Amino acid sequence: MAVRKEYIEDLEKLKEEVLRMGELAKESAKNAIKALVQRDTELASRIIKENVTIDELEFDIENRCMKLLALQQPMAVDLRTIGTCMKVITDFDRISDLAGDIAEIVIRIADEPHVKPLIDIPRMSELSQGMIADCLKAFSSGDIKMLEDFSERDDVIDALFDQVRRELMMIMIENPRGIANASHLLFVALHLERIGDHACNIASRILYMVTGEKRKLE
Amino acid sequence: MKKRKKMGKIETRSLNVYYGGGAVHALKEVNIKIEANKITALIGPSGCGKTTFLRALNRMNELNGVKTKGEVLMDGADIYNGKVDVIQLRKRIGMVFQQPNPFPMSIYDNVAYGPRIHGQKNRKLDRIVEESLKKAALWEEVKDRLEESALMFSGGQQQRLCIARALAVNPEVILFDEPCSALDPVSTARIEALMRELKNDYTIVIVTHNMQQAARVSDFTAFFLMGELIEFGETTQIFERPKDKRTEDYITGRFG
Amino acid sequence: MKETVIKISLCMVALISVAVLFTVAAYIFLNGMQVISLDFLLKSPNYAALEKGGIFPQIIGSLCLLSVCLLFAVPLGMASGIYLAEYAPENIITKSVRFFVECLAGIPSIVIGLFGLIFLVYYLGFGPSMLAGGLALGFMILPWTVRASEEAIKAVPRSYREASLALGASKWQSIRSVVLKSAYPGIITGILLGAGKAIGEAAVILLTTGGLVTYIPHSLLDDVGALPVYIYMVLTVVPASRDVAESYAFGASLVLITMFLMISVFALFLRNRYVKRMSGSRR
Numbered sequence: 001m002a003v004r005k006e007y008i009e010d011l012e013k014l015k016e017e018v019l020r021m022g023e024l025a026k027e028s029a030k031n032a033i034k035a036l037v038q039r040d041t042e043l044a045s046r047i048i049k050e051n052v053t054i055d056e057l058e059f060d061i062e063n064r065c066m067k068l069l070a071l072q073q074p075m076a077v078d079l080r081t082i083g084t085c086m087k088v089i090t091d092f093d094r095i096s097d098l099a100g101d102i103a104e105i106v107i108r109i110a111d112e113p114h115v116k117p118l119i120d121i122p123r124m125s126e127l128s129q130g131m132i133a134d135c136l137k138a139f140s141s142g143d144i145k146m147l148e149d150f151s152e153r154d155d156v157i158d159a160l161f162d163q164v165r166r167e168l169m170m171i172m173i174e175n176p177r178g179i180a181n182a183s184h185l186l187f188v189a190l191h192l193e194r195i196g197d198h199a200c201n202i203a204s205r206i207l208y209m210v211t212g213e214k215r216k217l218e
Numbered sequence: 219m220k221k222r223k224k225m226g227k228i229e230t231r232s233l234n235v236y237y238g239g240g241a242v243h244a245l246k247e248v249n250i251k252i253e254a255n256k257i258t259a260l261i262g263p264s265g266c267g268k269t270t271f272l273r274a275l276n277r278m279n280e281l282n283g284v285k286t287k288g289e290v291l292m293d294g295a296d297i298y299n300g301k302v303d304v305i306q307l308r309k310r311i312g313m314v315f316q317q318p319n320p321f322p323m324s325i326y327d328n329v330a331y332g333p334r335i336h337g338q339k340n341r342k343l344d345r346i347v348e349e350s351l352k353k354a355a356l357w358e359e360v361k362d363r364l365e366e367s368a369l370m371f372s373g374g375q376q377q378r379l380c381i382a383r384a385l386a387v388n389p390e391v392i393l394f395d396e397p398c399s400a401l402d403p404v405s406t407a408r409i410e411a412l413m414r415e416l417k418n419d420y421t422i423v424i425v426t427h428n429m430q431q432a433a434r435v436s437d438f439t440a441f442f443l444m445g446e447l448i449e450f451g452e453t454t455q456i457f458e459r460p461k462d463k464r465t466e467d468y469i470t471g472r473f474g
Numbered sequence: 475m476k477e478t479v480i481k482i483s484l485c486m487v488a489l490i491s492v493a494v495l496f497t498v499a500a501y502i503f504l505n506g507m508q509v510i511s512l513d514f515l516l517k518s519p520n521y522a523a524l525e526k527g528g529i530f531p532q533i534i535g536s537l538c539l540l541s542v543c544l545l546f547a548v549p550l551g552m553a554s555g556i557y558l559a560e561y562a563p564e565n566i567i568t569k570s571v572r573f574f575v576e577c578l579a580g581i582p583s584i585v586i587g588l589f590g591l592i593f594l595v596y597y598l599g600f601g602p603s604m605l606a607g608g609l610a611l612g613f614m615i616l617p618w619t620v621r622a623s624e625e626a627i628k629a630v631p632r633s634y635r636e637a638s639l640a641l642g643a644s645k646w647q648s649i650r651s652v653v654l655k656s657a658y659p660g661i662i663t664g665i666l667l668g669a670g671k672a673i674g675e676a677a678v679i680l681l682t683t684g685g686l687v688t689y690i691p692h693s694l695l696d697d698v699g700a701l702p703v704y705i706y707m708v709l710t711v712v713p714a715s716r717d718v719a720e721s722y723a724f725g726a727s728l729v730l731i732t733m734f735l736m737i738s739v740f741a742l743f744l745r746n747r748y749v750k751r752m753s754g755s756r757r
Binding site for chain 2: 631633634636637638639640641642643644647651652655656
């Protein structure tokens with residue numbers, strides 16, 4: 001019989017829940033851009049509703065963490081794990097909030113034509129999806145090799161954002177009637193850039209969880 | 219008693235201890251450097267050798283027919299050298315035990331016991347008793363009851379009395395062998411606070427079964443397992459990022 | 475229900491023991507009381523006419539014998555007890571020593587008396603005397619003082635010794651200052667037991683001291699009287715009517731028992747004072 005069997009099971013359950021929250025947040029972010037591209041307002045509404053579930057999940061996970069801290073005096077890797085869980089759920093929550101913001105924009109501009117074809121924005125989304133997916137893999141497996149190049153990957157997202165911003169600024173100057181739509185798209189790009197930053201935060205937390213080293217990935 | 223400068227640094231080199239005429243190898247090649255004026259905690263599962271190690275530091279092991287090989291250096295000098303006077307050594311290295319064990323005498327006589335044994339004259343004893351009891355945070359509670367039997371007091375007070383008794387002989391190092399395991403949480407907290415105060419003037423080594431206590435109280439922690447020193451380092455590092463998997467397994471309770 | 479029955483049965487049995495004690499005591503008291511008078515206690519015996527004499531020299535003699543006995547058995551017993559408890563290694567030699575001491579306890583007192591007679595009185599030439607009697611009694615109670623000392627010292631918790639040694643005391647300092655002090659109540663009890671046996675012992679004293687003594691001893695080699703011997707003499711050798719002899723025997727018995735009680739009380743008083751001393755301060 002393993003010592004501290006229930007404690008170990010609780011820890012595993014905690015990690016599962018965090019992974020679940022991460023998956024949900026990732027899906028929301030993916031669907032938000034899918035809804036934008038496909039002008040799918042129903043999908044957008046679902047995303048906004050899903051936000052509530054994700055908020056509740058964050059609350060629940062935080063409670064689990066506090067309970068483990070209070071009752072089990074976790075040490076070493078367990079302590080780092082719980083600390084990491086408490087931090088990354090904030091990031092996941094922010095990611096899903098940002099996805100919700102994008103969804104609201106989708107609903108607002110659904111009937112308008114886009115001022116420019118959507119190429120870079122979906123690319124930004126793909127890259128950030130990849131980063132979040134790698135975070136979740138690293139979190140569950142403990143293999144942190146895939147997190148090593150996050151700085152560079154985030155730089156790529158930042159660069160794409162700069163490009164989108166410049167293009168949209170140009171459009172707004174040349175075509176005043178497209179300012180509304182352009183600014184909405186600018187916000188979408190901004191939100192995606194933020195999602196990328198959150199993915200970096202999550203990655204540094206996971207790095208700390210596994211190695212005990214504190215390193216910031218920008 | 220004057221304020222002391224940094225003394226009481228202890229180092230062991232290839233320390234080996236055997237029980238039962240060589241049959242049991244209780245400590246294996248322990249090399250450790252204990253810093254002066256710091257609290258060092260010794261942790262590990264039952265039978266890992268931490269108490270054996272502690273008792274090797276003031277040669278109390280010799281009472282149990284134990285063989286010691288290797289060196290234990292206090293401020294550079296090996297205490298197992300044949301020329302060393304064990305009596306004088308135990309003046310420099312005091313010990314507080316797991317069960318409070320005050321003598322069946324008055325508070326005053328308990329604290330004065332050590333100085334009296336070493337020839338201290340009566341005139342100075344009053345002052346020594348008062349200072350020791352103050353250092354042990356017990357003076358206010360007992361100053362009007364010095365003639366009462368020590369056995370009349372609570373466990374926590376008795377343990378602080380034992381600490382005062384050890385302080386009265388002016389040691390450089392104080393060894394604590396699970397000092398709080400027989401005490402309630404409030405008394406435990408007081409003694410932990412007391413230890414943090416004492417480390418300014420003394421070097422403290424504490425054996426504890428309670429990892430949270432080691433984490434709360436110590437500057438350095440040593441993890442023993444089956445007679446070997448597995449890991450030794452700053453307490454923060456040991457409890458947040460242990461380097462050895464065995465240390466981590468013990469600390470997180472994965473030990474089956 | 476069963477518990478109550480058991481409780482009552484045990485209580486009644488205990489009461490029977492008490493009743494036996496009271497019966498014996500009352501018998502002695504009632505029979506001896508008639509003889510007790512200031513004369514009886516302060517005069518020398520008159521063996522030709524018992525009524526005209528007393529038992530004063532016997533009282534003094536018993537006390538003297540007890541003193542010599544304790545002077546021999548207590549230091550020797552305590553020292554042996556300390557050695558056996560603290561210094562002796564647990565080997566066959568030590569076990570043999572303990573065994574021999576126990577054997578000594580098993581030797582019938584008359585045999586000890588015989589040994590005293592042949593060795594102390596004749597061979598060493600002490601003659602029937604306080605010295606011979608006291609020493610023989612000492613031999614007799616030695617196992618009790620040794621045993622009581624050893625057990626009392628062994629009963630002292632190991633933690634006291636450890637604490638003392640950890641403070642830089644030597645082994646002997648620890649024994650003297652802590653262990654012995656804690657052991658004294660037990661040692662005193664053992665001495666008391668021995669004293670009780672010694673004071674009432676007839677066979678040993680009979681063979682090593684004189685019989686019809688009428689004077690108080692002036693030196694160790696003087697002949698000495700003792701209450702148990704007086705009782706024996708009065709009942710067997712002295713010419714007197716049976717009633718008179720018996721009542722004087724009872725009288726001496728009463729005095730003997732009273733002396734023993736006084737010694738016990740004194741010893742217990744010493745013991746309690748010691749226990750209190752362990753809580754008191756020595757400034």
